[in-house]
Amino acid sequence: MTSSVVLHPQREKSLLRHHPWVFASAIDKQKGKLRAGDTVDVYASDNTWLGRGAWSPHSQIQIRIWTFERDEVIDNGFFLRRIEAALEGRQALIARNGLTGFRVVAAESDRLPGVTIDKYDNLLVCQLLSAGADKHRAKIVWALQKCFPDCAILERSDVAVRKKEGLEPLVQVLHGEVADEVCIEENGIKVLLDPRRGHKTGFYLDQRDNRAIAASYALDKTVLNCFSYTGTFASYALANGAKKVINMDVSQEALSMARRNLEINQLDVNRADFIQADVFQALRDYSSEGRKFDQIILDPPKFVDSKAGLNRACRGYKDINMYAMQLLEAGGILCTFSCSGLMPTDLFHKVVADAALDAGRQVQFLERLSQAADHPVASSYPEGYYLKGLVCRVL
Numbered sequence: 001m002t003s004s005v006v007l008h009p010q011r012e013k014s015l016l017r018h019h020p021w022v023f024a025s026a027i028d029k030q031k032g033k034l035r036a037g038d039t040v041d042v043y044a045s046d047n048t049w050l051g052r053g054a055w056s057p058h059s060q061i062q063i064r065i066w067t068f069e070r071d072e073v074i075d076n077g078f079f080l081r082r083i084e085a086a087l088e089g090r091q092a093l094i095a096r097n098g099l100t101g102f103r104v105v106a107a108e109s110d111r112l113p114g115v116t117i118d119k120y121d122n123l124l125v126c127q128l129l130s131a132g133a134d135k136h137r138a139k140i141v142w143a144l145q146k147c148f149p150d151c152a153i154l155e156r157s158d159v160a161v162r163k164k165e166g167l168e169p170l171v172q173v174l175h176g177e178v179a180d181e182v183c184i185e186e187n188g189i190k191v192l193l194d195p196r197r198g199h200k201t202g203f204y205l206d207q208r209d210n211r212a213i214a215a216s217y218a219l220d221k222t223v224l225n226c227f228s229y230t231g232t233f234a235s236y237a238l239a240n241g242a243k244k245v246i247n248m249d250v251s252q253e254a255l256s257m258a259r260r261n262l263e264i265n266q267l268d269v270n271r272a273d274f275i276q277a278d279v280f281q282a283l284r285d286y287s288s289e290g291r292k293f294d295q296i297i298l299d300p301p302k303f304v305d306s307k308a309g310l311n312r313a314c315r316g317y318k319d320i321n322m323y324a325m326q327l328l329e330a331g332g333i334l335c336t337f338s339c340s341g342l343m344p345t346d347l348f349h350k351v352v353a354d355a356a357l358d359a360g361r362q363v364q365f366l367e368r369l370s371q372a373a374d375h376p377v378a379s380s381y382p383e384g385y386y387l388k389g390l391v392c393r394v395l
Contacts, residue, residue, distance in 0.1 A: 002052065003032030004041040005063065012044040015051055015065070018380040020108050022053065022063035036166060037135025039066070039074050054113070054132020058166030064113035064130050079112070079136065080143040086110040087147060093373050101184030101191070103205050103374040109384040110376070114165075115140065118201040120182045120193060124153045125201040126174070131165045141174050152176030156201050171196065183264070187212050189235050190264050192257060199229065206339075206371040206387050207232075207299065213367060213391065214297055214335040215240040221294035224248065224327070226279045226320070231258025231272075233297050238267040246293075248275045248282060280316075283323035295333040296324045304340035313340060314351050321355035325363065325394050334392040337369070341386035348388055356394070367391035 007015075011026035022042060034040060034055045040063060042050045052074065053065035066074050086105045094102055104124070105117040114130025124144055128134050134157070144153055153175040162169055184191050186208050195202040215236035220243050225234045228247035231254075237245050247258045255274040262269050275282070279300070298320055303313035317338060324334055338348045349365070356363040369389030377384040 002039050002041050003030070003034050003055070004043060005030050005034075006043045006047075007045055007050075009045040012048070012050055015042065015068075018065075018068055020053070020065040020111075020113050020381060021061045022065070024060055024062040027062060037131040039132075054130060054135065056131040056165055059131070059164050064108075064132055066111075066113070066132065074136070076139045076142050079139045080146055082110065082112050083117070083140075083143050083147050086112075089376070090374050097187065097208075099184075099186060099374075101186060101203065101205060103372075106375050106384065108381045109378040111378075116201065117144070118203075118205060119148070119151070120184050120195060120202060122151050123178060123182050123195055124148060124151045125195050126153065126155050126157070127159060127201060128155065128157045129159055129161050129165070131167065134162075134165070134167055137174075145175060152178050154178045154195055156195070187236070189232065189239060190261070191230070191232055191235070192261055192264060193230065194257070204229070204232075204299075206375045207337075208372040210335070210337070210369045210372075210389055211236045213369060214295075215242075217295055217333045217335075217391070218242040221333075222246075223295045223297065224293045224324075225297045226283070226324070227298065227300045228258055229254050229299075231255070231261050233299065234258060234272060235261050235265050235267060237295075238262065238271060239265060242271070242295075244271050244273075246273045246275060248277055248279055250276065250278055252276045280320060283320060283327065287323050287326045291327055292329050293327055293332065294329055295335070296328060298324055298334070298336040299339075300337070302340045303338070304342040307342060310342060310347075313343065314347070317343075317348070317351045318355045318358065321352050322359045325356055325359035325361045325392075328361075328394045330395060332394050333366075334363075334394055335369075335389065336392065337387065337389040339387050341383060343388070345385075345388045349390065352390055352392065362395040364393040364395065365390055366393055 005027050006029040008028045038055045040055045051065040051068045053063040101120045114133035116127040118125045155172050158169040158171050193203040218237035219241040222244040223237045223242050224246045228249045231247045234245040303316050371387035
């Protein structure tokens with residue numbers, strides 16, 4: 001018999017639309033002893049059963065719904081069914097693109113709140129970011145071993161958001177032997193990554209399609225790749241005929257990996273520069289020096305962690321886009337991105353338009369970009385849409 005909560009009147013509407021979150025402010029009564037991660041039934045004020053989820057006492061999102069089916073039990077079979085369904089939904093994409101690296105489970109969008117799983121060749125990397133996901137770690141590992149019997153499993157739950165769940169950051173091997181480096185291939189480009197220390201789960205799989213789109217503009221161009229990380233945008237650009245690529249990142253370790261990624265793709269390293277610098281300051285310096293480029297890629301880290309920080313983030317996005325536009329030759333191409341889920345698409349477009357005004361340039365939006373198809377967005381969970389981008393011609 002699971003514990004339960006009853007919502008305040010009129011607070012069940014989002015659950016009736018199958019949105020998976022219940023905020024603390026919506027809960028009226030608790031029944032039974034509730035511990036972090038425990039399964040709890042959710043009822044409307046008129047005692048209508050609404051869903052079954054995981055209790056998270058330390059978070060503003062106090063319940064994350066596992067299921068809207070009353071007869072469904074949260075056991076090993078539940079996680080196996082969810083992971084199998086997620087994998088099945090990606091099979092066509094995997095086959096079409098010959099992917100050896102892809103997202104297996106995209107948390108709430110695959111009906112597994114707080115669970116992110118990426119596959120890199122024969123390695124699975126998990127992030128368990130909610131109290132419920134943490135509680136059911138053993139079940140998730142069991143299900144992954146059933147689906148991927150030949151894969152090692154690494155947990156990379158070293159994300160600050162776990163603190164909001166009352167959980168400590170955690171990195172551990174859950175199954176098998178994990179190599180220090182893994183090589184995957186996407187769109188004919190090989191990518192080396194560090195699964196233990198790399199950003200997020202080791203790599204940004206969500207930019208796969210956008211790397212190919214950006215590269216389609218790179219022929220005979222001098223490309224400035226800002227926030228380059230391990231340089232995959234640069235690998236794509238040189239493979240598509242770029243004249244010169246400048247990788248810029250604050251991390252020398254990332255830049256060293258970027259060089260190696262060019263080498264394993266047998267691309268001409270002499271057509272690449274590797275600049276360790278703060279991108280904000282470097283763009284200002286280049287502007288003062290009158291430097292010019294044919295194409296600039298801006299793929300910064302997330303600027304927005306809370307709604308309170310949105311205005312500050314907008315200023316940051318506007319500044320880097322303004323300086324980038326000033327550095328482009330007439331007719332140059334700017335590929336600019338925001339991975340901040342709290343940044344609305346229309347606001348991001350406005351910020352880029354405002355940056356054009358401040359830069360004294362006219363801009364045409366050529367393409368609107370989003371996350372790759374293995375990062376789906378559930379219709380009941382619009383928060384799953386986070387990556388937005390623009391290809392701009394700067395006149």
